[in-house]
Amino acid sequence: MSKYTEILEKHWGYPSFREKQEEIVEAVGSGKDVLGLLPTGGGKSITFQVPALATEGICLVVTPLIALMKDQVENLRQRGIKAMAVYSGMTRHEMKVAFDNAAYGNYKFLYLSPERLGTKYFQEQLGKLQVNLLAIDEAHCISQWGYDFRPSYLKIADIRSSLPNVPVLALTATATPKVVNDIMEKLAFREKLVFQKSFERKNLAYVVRQVDDKQKHLLKIIQSIPGTGVVYVRNRKATREVAQFLNEQGFSADFYHAGLSAAIRDRRQADWKEDRTRIIVSTNAFGMGIDKPDVRFVVHLDLPDSLEAYFQEAGRGGRDGEKAYAVLLYNKSDEKAMKMRFTKSFPPRDKIKEIYQLLSNYLQVALGEGKNQSYEFDFSDFIKKFKLDAMIAFHAIKFLEQEGYLSLSDDLNNPSRLIFLVERDDLYRFQVANIRYDTLIKLILRSYTGLFNDYIKIDESFLASKLGISRDELYEMLKYLTRLKIINYIPSNSSPLITYLKERLENSLLYLSKEHYDSRKKNYADKLQAALHYANNPYRCRSQMLLEYFGDESAKRCGQCDYCLRKTEHNLTQFEYDSLIESIHDHLSKSPQPLEKLVDSIDFIPNKSIQVIRYLIDEGQLRYRADNCLELTGKLFS
Numbered sequence: 297m298s299k300y301t302e303i304l305e306k307h308w309g310y311p312s313f314r315e316k317q318e319e320i321v322e323a324v325g326s327g328k329d330v331l332g333l334l335p336t337g338g339g340k341s342i343t344f345q346v347p348a349l350a351t352e353g354i355c356l357v358v359t360p361l362i363a364l365m366k367d368q369v370e371n372l373r374q375r376g377i378k379a380m381a382v383y384s385g386m387t388r389h390e391m392k393v394a395f396d397n398a399a400y401g402n403y404k405f406l407y408l409s410p411e412r413l414g415t416k417y418f419q420e421q422l423g424k425l426q427v428n429l430l431a432i433d434e435a436h437c438i439s440q441w442g443y444d445f446r447p448s449y450l451k452i453a454d455i456r457s458s459l460p461n462v463p464v465l466a467l468t469a470t471a472t473p474k475v476v477n478d479i480m481e482k483l484a485f486r487e488k489l490v491f492q493k494s495f496e497r498k499n500l501a502y503v504v505r506q507v508d509d510k511q512k513h514l515l516k517i518i519q520s521i522p523g524t525g526v527v528y529v530r531n532r533k534a535t536r537e538v539a540q541f542l543n544e545q546g547f548s549a550d551f552y553h554a555g556l557s558a559a560i561r562d563r564r565q566a567d568w569k570e571d572r573t574r575i576i577v578s579t580n581a582f583g584m585g586i587d588k589p590d591v592r593f594v595v596h597l598d599l600p601d602s603l604e605a606y607f608q609e610a611g612r613g614g615r616d617g618e619k620a621y622a623v624l625l626y627n628k629s630d631e632k633a634m635k636m637r638f639t640k641s642f643p644p645r646d647k648i649k650e651i652y653q654l655l656s657n658y659l660q661v662a663l664g665e666g667k668n669q670s671y672e673f674d675f676s677d678f679i680k681k682f683k684l685d686a687m688i689a690f691h692a693i694k695f696l697e698q699e700g701y702l703s704l705s706d707d708l709n710n711p712s713r714l715i716f717l718v719e720r721d722d723l724y725r726f727q728v729a730n731i732r733y734d735t736l737i738k739l740i741l742r743s744y745t746g747l748f749n750d751y752i753k754i755d756e757s758f759l760a761s762k763l764g765i766s767r768d769e770l771y772e773m774l775k776y777l778t779r780l781k782i783i784n785y786i787p788s789n790s791s792p793l794i795t796y797l798k799e800r801l802e803n804s805l806l807y808l809s810k811e812h813y814d815s816r817k818k819n820y821a822d823k824l825q826a827a828l829h830y831a832n833n834p835y836r837c838r839s840q841m842l843l844e845y846f847g848d849e850s851a852k853r854c855g856q857c858d859y860c861l862r863k864t865e866h867n868l869t870q871f872e873y874d875s876l877i878e879s880i881h882d883h884l885s886k887s888p889q890p891l892e893k894l895v896d897s898i899d900f901i902p903n904k905s906i907q908v909i910r911y912l913i914d915e916g917q918l919r920y921r922a923d924n925c926l927e928l929t930g931k932l933f934s
């Protein structure tokens with residue numbers, strides 16, 4: 297048994313690696329730079345966790361989503377592996393404690409959000425760490441050709457130069473060939489090396505339906521496919537409306553979006569995961585990090601802005617390998633809506649500057665101030681206050697993020713936490729001298745461990761009820777102890793944060809590159825175009841279209857998407873169908889012909905030929921000319 301398999305078994309209890317995991321682990325273990333392309337749920341985490349455990353030192357993991365980061369840290373801790381996370385929203389002192397622990401406490405994993413990397417503080421701390429591997433999750437974020445470019449990822453290249461002999465493992469689930477190359481270049485790979493698991497999902501049937509009444513069609517789907525599902529819609533209001541509609545029709549459904557409180561989201565997610573709710577209607581906020589194997593259908597009522605996003609979301613179906621459906625319901629008004637969104641996604645540069653200044657005023661950041669500071673940010677309040685269009689404001693902020701002026705975190709949901717700042721003896725002396733605080737301190741020490749070395753989560757309601765005091769009173773006591781530097785207490789914070797990466801600038805100094813603006817616009821337009829093409833093109837196997845988009849030109853027809861199924865109705869084998877198409881193409885490309893002549897000249901069962909020709913006419917691949925001869929409208933798709 298290899299040392300890696302031993303680690304896999306010892307810490308996770310898994311007997312063997314999945315496809316491509318072992319190759320990645322071995323390559324990283326031998327010091328190579330690697331890009332791993334595995335689908336969501338394919339087991340990317342194991343590929344850096346195992347080699348890091350096999351080597352002395354600590355593994356740095358860069359990942360943009362704080363919620364996922366926390367999940368992973370928790371998960372490792374439960375396996376007895378020392379791991380911690382550093383992200384925006386942590387105080388200076390929390391970070392200091394974290395880095396000290398990372399350097400001197402035998403920690404194996406340090407998770408970092410990318411905007412932390414650029415800080416001088418981090419650069420200083422880095423020197424203290426013995427880093428064995430640099431793992432980059434969601435690595436497509438480093439490429440502006442990807443669908444989620446984050447400029448703070450570019451800072452990773454700087455860390456690389458401080459860690460010249462440390463291998464890098466970049467991981468992503470979705471990247472086009474152009475992005476794959478870009479990732480390796482931006483991360484300064486010493487040699488290019490990619491391991492990719494095929495994106496083919498054999499048990500997932502992709503279906504596109506052109507329908508006017510989407511809700512009615514949704515009902516049909518839910519009635520005919522038993523089991524759990526996800527319905528994706530574009531906006532928060534629609535999540536509620538569709539869930540309500542399904543409830544009225546007698547189905548168990550609930551809705552989910554990022555605007556709900558963390559407690560509600562957790563509960564709804566758990567209810568769905570544990571099959572108390574059958575259908576969850578959600579915005580794209582749902583699904584990240586969700587690992588439910590038996591999702592039988594994923595229906596999109598709105599077309600996502602990129603095939604990367606569609607593939608990720610649709611791919612949440614059928615993780616258990618059993619048959620599942622990914623259905624896109626589409627009609628012409630979607631295209632109109634998409635074009636409108638496109639315009640709003642690129643507010644003029646002057647508008648972006650205006651929103652930057654409004655934002656800075658709103659957050660009370662003075663000119664020349666704010667660098668590396670984080671501010672809690674209530675987006676709805678912001679747009680209400682300045683009467684801004686939500687889409688425009690959102691995209692202006694995104695643009696400022698992409699230009700490296702600020703970074704916007706996902707929802708933080710940080711619980712209250714505290715640490716003791718004094719040694720046990722000093723604490724004891726304090727307790728004796730301040731009897732009023734003695735009971736509180738004793739209760740904290742009895743209820744939680746590790747408080748002298750690290751920040752520990754506390755539950756104020758629990759402490760207050762044990763002491764028989766109100767939460768406000770408890771809060772005052774904890775604040776008082778913090779002022780005396782006996783403890784440091786940080787109350788929970790849960791709204792997203794904006795971190796300024798540069799000091800606030802006046803308009804004349806705020807530079808928004810026209811070149812970036814134009815190239816991003818083009819990139820976005822290309823992605824929309826690809827998504828529209830997928831929705832609008834009934835002449836190709838859906839799976840082939842998606843796989844080709846991700847660079848797999850040799851993909852086979854899936855035999856189960858709407859296109860393949862329409863063809864199976866002809867009762868022909870794939871080979872027969874393909875031969876027939878080839879022969880129709882050969883004849884008509886020489887010269888247009890009347891139907892009877894065409895059928896006669898094809899060496900095939902006549903009624904089958906007629907059926908397929910009619911089908912091709914219906915699909916618009918063949919058409920009648922004025923003289924009643926059939927002609928090709930373009931290339932025939934097999």
Ligand code: ADP
Nearest residue numbers: 310312313314334335336337338339340341342
């Ligand atoms: P990804 O990051 O690629 O979406 P994860 O790393 O979260 O996927 O892994 C998905 C699930 O698969 C996790 O529950 C993980 O423990 C499990 N898993 C990963 N590798 C293996 C393996 N070799 N054998 C069994 N289960 C595995």
